[in-house]
Amino acid sequence: MNSVRSGSHPVRLEQDVVLARQAVRKLAQECGLRLVDQTKLVTAVSELARNTVVYGGGGEMDWEVLEDGPRKGIRLVFRDEGPGIADLKLALTDGWTSGGGLGLGLTGARRLVDEFDIASTPGVGTRVTIVRWN
C-alpha cells in the first residue's frame, strides 16, 4: 500500500467543518469513488470534524491518498488535544451522547467507512482514523 500524496487541514472553527467536507469531496472525486461512497465519506467527515471542534476543542484533519494495486482510497486522521474520551466503549454506543446531539456521530461515522480506528487518552486527546476505498 502506497501513500500517493498527503496534507493537512485545520479543524478549529465551525466553518472548518464545511471546508473539511469540501476538501474531502474533492479528494473522493479524484480517487474515483462512486457518488454514494463520496457521500458516505463526506458525511463521516462532517460528524468527525464536528466532534474535533465541539468536543476536542479544535485540531487537525490529516489526509492521505492511498494506492493498493488497482485500488485507490483515502485515509483521514482527525486529531485533537482535547479532554479525551474516558469510556470509549460507551462513546461507541448508538444513541449515547455527552453533548446535546443524537449520539450518532461516532457510531454513524464508523458505519459509513471501510476502516475505523479510535484512540483516546483522557487529558491528552483523541485520534480517529478512517479509510474509504473505491
Next chain:
Amino acid sequence: MERIPILRMGEFLLVTIQVDMHDQLALTLQDDLADRISATSARGVLIDISALDMVDSFIGRMISTISGVARIMDAETVVVGMQPAVAITLVELGLTLPGVSTALDVERGMNLLRTRMGRA
C-alpha cells in the same frame, strides 16, 4: 448575519437550502422558521434540500426539530428533493427522520401540503 431566505406563498413557507450549511446557519434557520410560522400563521412549510449533497446528524436533527416545532404550531412540514445518495447515507448513519414527511420533488410536496390542508 448569513441567513437562508424563507419565502411566503399563501399559507405556506418555502425554504430552499442552496449552501453548504455550517451548524450555526442551520440553527438560525430553525429559529427563523419558528418565528415566521408564528408571524404569518403559516399552515405548511416546504423545505427543498435537492441542492444538499450531504445530510449529517446535525442537519438531520435540524429537520426533525423544525418539523416537530412546526407541528406544535399547527403547521405541517414536508422535506423534498433528497438526493438518492443522501438518503442511502442517512439510513446507514442511523437517521430515519421519524415524523418527518417527505416528497420526491417540490410539486409533490406542495400537493401533499394542500391535501393535508384540505383534510383539516
